[in-house]
Amino acid sequence: MVNRSEIIIEAKDLAYQYTGEEEASSPALSGVNISVHRGEYIALIGPNGSGKTTLLKLFNALLVPTNGEVRVEGISTFDEENILSIRRHCGMIFQNPDNQLVATTVEEDIAFGLENLTLPSAEIQKRVGQVSSVLGLQDLLQQAPHMLSGGEKQRVAIAGVLAMQPGCILMDEPTAMLDPAGRNDVLQTVQHLNSEQGLAVVHVTHFPEEAVMADRVVVLEDGRLVAQGSPKEILGNTSLLHGLGLQSTAAVELASLLRQDGFDLPEGIITNRELVNSICSLEQTD
Amino acid sequence: MFIGTDRLTHTYMPGTPYAKKALDNVSFEIKQGGFALVIGRSGSGKSTLIQHLNGLLKPTSGRVFFDGHDLGQKGSELLKIRRKIGLVFQMPEELFFSETIFDEIAFAPRNLGLEETEVQTRVIEALEEVGMEAEQFIDRHPFQLSAGQKRMVALAAVLSLRPEVLILDEPTAGLDHSGQKILFKLLASLNKKKNMTFIICTHHLDQVAALADQVLVLQEGRLVMDGFPQKIFGRRSQLIEMGLSPPVTAEIMADLAERGLDVRSDIFNLEDARAEINRLRRHRVK
Amino acid sequence: MSRSITLGQYYPGKSLIHRLNPRAKILSLVMVLILLFSLHTYEALLAQLAVALLLIWNTRVPFRYFLRGLRPILYIALFAIIIYFFFTSGGVVLLRIGFITVESHGVQQGIFIILRLITLVLFSLLLTLTTTPLALTHGIGYFLKPLRYVGLPTEEIAMIMAIALRFIPTLMEESQRLMRAQVSRGADFETGSIFRRAKSLVPLIVPLFVSAFRRADDLALAMEARGYRVGAVRTRMYEDTIMPLDWTVLLVVIAMVAVAWILGL
Numbered sequence: 001m002v003n004r005s006e007i008i009i010e011a012k013d014l015a016y017q018y019t020g021e022e023e024a025s026s027p028a029l030s031g032v033n034i035s036v037h038r039g040e041y042i043a044l045i046g047p048n049g050s051g052k053t054t055l056l057k058l059f060n061a062l063l064v065p066t067n068g069e070v071r072v073e074g075i076s077t078f079d080e081e082n083i084l085s086i087r088r089h090c091g092m093i094f095q096n097p098d099n100q101l102v103a104t105t106v107e108e109d110i111a112f113g114l115e116n117l118t119l120p121s122a123e124i125q126k127r128v129g130q131v132s133s134v135l136g137l138q139d140l141l142q143q144a145p146h147m148l149s150g151g152e153k154q155r156v157a158i159a160g161v162l163a164m165q166p167g168c169i170l171m172d173e174p175t176a177m178l179d180p181a182g183r184n185d186v187l188q189t190v191q192h193l194n195s196e197q198g199l200a201v202v203h204v205t206h207f208p209e210e211a212v213m214a215d216r217v218v219v220l221e222d223g224r225l226v227a228q229g230s231p232k233e234i235l236g237n238t239s240l241l242h243g244l245g246l247q248s249t250a251a252v253e254l255a256s257l258l259r260q261d262g263f264d265l266p267e268g269i270i271t272n273r274e275l276v277n278s279i280c281s282l283e284q285t286d
Numbered sequence: 287m288f289i290g291t292d293r294l295t296h297t298y299m300p301g302t303p304y305a306k307k308a309l310d311n312v313s314f315e316i317k318q319g320g321f322a323l324v325i326g327r328s329g330s331g332k333s334t335l336i337q338h339l340n341g342l343l344k345p346t347s348g349r350v351f352f353d354g355h356d357l358g359q360k361g362s363e364l365l366k367i368r369r370k371i372g373l374v375f376q377m378p379e380e381l382f383f384s385e386t387i388f389d390e391i392a393f394a395p396r397n398l399g400l401e402e403t404e405v406q407t408r409v410i411e412a413l414e415e416v417g418m419e420a421e422q423f424i425d426r427h428p429f430q431l432s433a434g435q436k437r438m439v440a441l442a443a444v445l446s447l448r449p450e451v452l453i454l455d456e457p458t459a460g461l462d463h464s465g466q467k468i469l470f471k472l473l474a475s476l477n478k479k480k481n482m483t484f485i486i487c488t489h490h491l492d493q494v495a496a497l498a499d500q501v502l503v504l505q506e507g508r509l510v511m512d513g514f515p516q517k518i519f520g521r522r523s524q525l526i527e528m529g530l531s532p533p534v535t536a537e538i539m540a541d542l543a544e545r546g547l548d549v550r551s552d553i554f555n556l557e558d559a560r561a562e563i564n565r566l567r568r569h570r571v572k
Numbered sequence: 573m574s575r576s577i578t579l580g581q582y583y584p585g586k587s588l589i590h591r592l593n594p595r596a597k598i599l600s601l602v603m604v605l606i607l608l609f610s611l612h613t614y615e616a617l618l619a620q621l622a623v624a625l626l627l628i629w630n631t632r633v634p635f636r637y638f639l640r641g642l643r644p645i646l647y648i649a650l651f652a653i654i655i656y657f658f659f660t661s662g663g664v665v666l667l668r669i670g671f672i673t674v675e676s677h678g679v680q681q682g683i684f685i686i687l688r689l690i691t692l693v694l695f696s697l698l699l700t701l702t703t704t705p706l707a708l709t710h711g712i713g714y715f716l717k718p719l720r721y722v723g724l725p726t727e728e729i730a731m732i733m734a735i736a737l738r739f740i741p742t743l744m745e746e747s748q749r750l751m752r753a754q755v756s757r758g759a760d761f762e763t764g765s766i767f768r769r770a771k772s773l774v775p776l777i778v779p780l781f782v783s784a785f786r787r788a789d790d791l792a793l794a795m796e797a798r799g800y801r802v803g804a805v806r807t808r809m810y811e812d813t814i815m816p817l818d819w820t821v822l823l824v825v826i827a828m829v830a831v832a833w834i835l836g837l
Contacts, residue, residue, distance in 0.1 A: 393757055
């Protein structure tokens with residue numbers, strides 16, 4: 001369905017420096033080279049202040065590089081005339097569900113981006129209808145935002161982005177302020193969009209369990225890209241993660257502790273099931 | 287009972303078409319020095335419940351008790367009670383309004399009408415209690431701190447009341463892994479050393495479950511479970527049906543138990559899991 | 573909890589008045605208000621009141637909402653009664669209490685003023701009870717458009733008003749939460765002198781402002797991320813259509829005003 005070798009976002013030698021703030025002494029990002037492919041699900045992890053949010057903002061031209069270049073669907077983010085296109089191709093979801101809903105009803109909020117794109121009314125209404133059924137929001141269209149749960153609010157935000165028909169969705173810790181049910185809601189929704197609709201995803205997260213479902217995990221530290229690989233490779237690398245002050249999944253951590261105790265567990269365990277299976281087969285052979 | 291409720295019911299906006307029963311006939315008690323967890327989905331009544339425990343809300347019916355007093359009785363002097371029951375809301379650093387950390391922490395004892403010398407003693411004591419050197423911090427502006435430090439100051443701001451009971455709503459929201467560890471270590475030590483009673487509402491059970499001796503589960507305003515952690519977290523399928531999840535480590539242990547391994551059921555953190563699996567092996571090898 | 577607060581007082585319905593374009597309603601209200609303040613006979617006033625009551629009946633909005641809307645003017649009405657009944661002279665003396673007299677002219681004028689006030693409020697309520705706050709905002713925004721030529725950014729002002737409307741319930745909930753949290757730290761917002769109570773509001777106002785600024789920052793970023801640009805052209809999901817019904821109503825109102833003027837009412 002989607003040509004996974006095509007690149008939608010490309011960053012070359014990317015650097016960004018904040019100006020006029022105390023943090024100007026160290027660049028927020030430097031020397032980052034990264035490509036996002038069509039349909040790819042990337043988890044972006046790293047300690048606080050490593051530049052994850054900055055990187056996302058450089059992808060949709062909320063910030064422009066102080067060095068290097070970012071291209072989205074071939075368009076450079078320096079190209080001011082085409083910023084609207086770039087933001088259409090790359091939608092963004094933020095951490096605080098409330099502070100990204102602009103309109104007084106769900107329906108109007110989903111339409112917000114389309115109104116900015118100056119689409120005709122009929123087209124806007126059509127897309128809002130389509131997107132709200134994909135995301136299960138049909139019954140909430142007339143609701144006011146403050147009446148929604150956190151998970152519902154995030155789904156509305158996703159709908160608003162989806163309606164713009166992007167190739168990629170950027171998410172900045174979208175589940176951080178949600179309860180487990182809301183988290184689940186959002187994660188399942190995004191996974192569905194990625195697998196069924198081929199939407200590329202760049203997902204900044206602090207939860208290692210959320211990185212398990214990615215195609216690729218990218219690790220930032222101090223503004224630099226320090227590692228990338230499959231979830232098994234990165235999440236399984238406890239020394240890397242611990243060195244950055246991060247934790248891996250419970251399964252990885254426990255497996256690592258047990259290996260230290262002499263348990264001969266195979267490498268590459270990252271899920272509970274894999275851990276339980278391995279422990280049980282060890283117990284059997286003992 | 288030390289602190290608890292008797293058939294507590296709370297209806298918001300009774301008598302209007304918007305009436306909502308947030309708590310329905312809730313009865314429980316927590317002993318002095320206890321460490322209780324309150325879990326439940328958003329909207330299950332957790333916030334409403336904890337606001338009753340320090341007298342912020344008045345029951346529609348039923349009673350709330352503290353140290354032998356019925357909080358609802360006239361003349362029960364809520365201010366005196368608030369001296370003894372500290373309530374820390376979610377993201378407590380959002381309450382900051384003072385220019386110095388000293389003033390921020392002094393707010394509560396000053397509200398109690400204490401002498402300034404006593405206030406000063408308490409501020410310094412509270413800061414040291416949360417592991418922050420008084421001299422270094424008292425004159426600084428609260429907004430200048432890191433997230434973890436702000437959280438500690440916010441905690442100190444309630445500890446300066448010298449409460450006997452501390453109720454916390456999602457105390458780890460917004461903290462990274464090490465911040466969470468530091469926080470729970472502090473709470474555990476206060477619980478042990480000062481026999482402070484703790485009541486914690488949280489979804490993030492992994493680091494706190496091992497500290498608790500009682501778990502209360504709310505669903506749609508009703509108290510559906512009340513007991514020891516191993517009993518409650520052992521009811522996996524029920525919890526999952528309610529949209530809740532037991533601590534991850536407990537799940538791993540339960541999976542192992544299902545596969546026939548003779549593991550204990552009161553394991554909630556990684557170190558205990560590690561020890562238990564090691565114990566199994568030694569046991570087998572014998 | 574304030575989750576249920578419906579903004580303004582909009583009461584949903586499908587009546588004729590509900591379906592009118594907000595702009596037509598606003599214009600009509602303005603004309604009716606002008607008329608109200610220019611007529612000076614009882615007959616004309618009572619006719620206006622009758623029209624108002626007729627329209628109210630048409631909207632099918634329960635009358636108690638209108639009564640509730642009249643409550644604020646009770647004080648003004650009381651004030652008017654005192655001034656006009658007891659302190660205005662002329663005409664026949666109706667009552668004498670000590671050195672205070674109640675005279676017929678005063679009573680007449682008083683009743684007239686009060687009736688006019690009631691009619692005014694009823695017509696205004698007809699607007700606010702049948703039009704959503706957002707539709708009202710757009711309607712007012714439309715009439716402010718000419719101010720563009722004097723340099724006023726009317727589109728942006730309309731956007732600001734709409735966003736403010738969206739956040740009112742959210743901010744109200746937040747201030748309630750803040751209040752409870754500070755009360756848990758022993759704060760007291762209720763006792764003491766006015767000065768003391770004002771000072772006690774600082775722990776409420778500062779955090780609210782800090783959070784409001786943060787919200788504004790976040791929201792601006794989110795809006796930009798979805799392609800919003802200040803000053804750019806935007807389309808709308810639901811165009812404001814003007815139906816023949818709107819023109820008809822407007823003409824009727826104009827006719828009413830004209831007739832009243834001609835008749836010298």
